[in-house]
Amino acid sequence: MNNYTDMLRDHNLKVTPQRLAIAQALDVRGHMSLDELYHVMLEKFSSISLATIYKNIHIMLENTFIQEVKLPQAKSVYELTKASHAHLSCEKCGAVEDIMLDMDVLVKQAMQKSSYKIQEASLVLGGICKNCQ
Amino acid sequence: MNNYTDMLRDHNLKVTPQRLAIAQALDVRGHMSLDELYHVMLEKFSSISLATIYKNIHIMLENTFIQEVKLPQAKSVYELTKASHAHLSCEKCGAVEDIMLDMDVLVKQAMQKSSYKIQEASLVLGGICKNCQ
DNA sequence: CTTTAAACGATAAAAGTTATTGTTTAAACT
DNA sequence: AGTTTAAACAATAACTTTTATCGTTTAAAG
DSSP states (O other): OOHHHHHHHHTTOOOOHHHHHHHHHHHHHSOBOHHHHHHHHHHHOTTOOHHHHHHHHHHHHHTTSEEEEOOTTSOOEEEEOOSOOEEEEETTTOOEEEEOOOOHHHHHHHHHHHOOEEEEEEEEEEEEOTTTO | OOHHHHHHHHTTOOOOHHHHHHHHHHHHHSOBOHHHHHHHHHHHOTTOOHHHHHHHHHHHHHTTSEEEEOOTTSOOEEEEOOSOOEEEEETTTOOEEEEOOOOHHHHHHHHHHHOOEEEEEEEEEEEEOTTTO
């Protein structure tokens, strides 16, 4: 019983080889688009169905095992759920990185100005990564 | 020659009745999804093609006449391009609002921490609007 | 072991987006 | 004002993406 098994169970997800592989792939690579994930999975499960990817992405989102990151100029990527953080997105090579930034000040400002009750903050910073500069 | 005519010309967009109506609709309503826009347009142009909406959204994005706002749990909405700002999104009624927030501090922090060259910041705050609370 | 509900692969159906084609029109130039 | 031309239009076909269906397999509880 490995690490990913427990993580899946904690989110009320039945443990299957396919799901373990998805968890591992996202853990290792950090962020993957749906079709990146599909192609990586095909290497391990040569006859995996694309529908299986869609259905697992969907239920894993529902059960907050993973999160979707919508990027300004690119396809969404998915990541294992972790502590709230912002994202850096390289507009040249497409790389996506996590970055810890304290958004509390902004969120408080926004609540005062707007009288919204804010529950989540999604910040994506687009730019050029170190490699591509 | 009205206001929207000049705005379209400034972005190298040929002025057509359909485009004027798109500009006006977005100006009046602030944010609209693609199919909201389509249905509003159908009232003025009973035989407008959905393809016309797609093509105009596309070219207007290319020419930065409009911007796409990708929302965490909903379909993208579009808005006329204006000064950089953040968005509030009500997760109950789907309303989207602009909000001016100074993100420079965060952007600077992110540049130092990451060595990315950051060009744009997209912040969407999800929550419950005043009406829905 | 059984049993059973859930997950799987295969594939059809539906929804969303883009491309094509013939016609119309905005805008530049007489 | 009338002509010309490239772009925009409506209609619709083609393509892509996502979801639903269905028979089979399997995880996990008893």
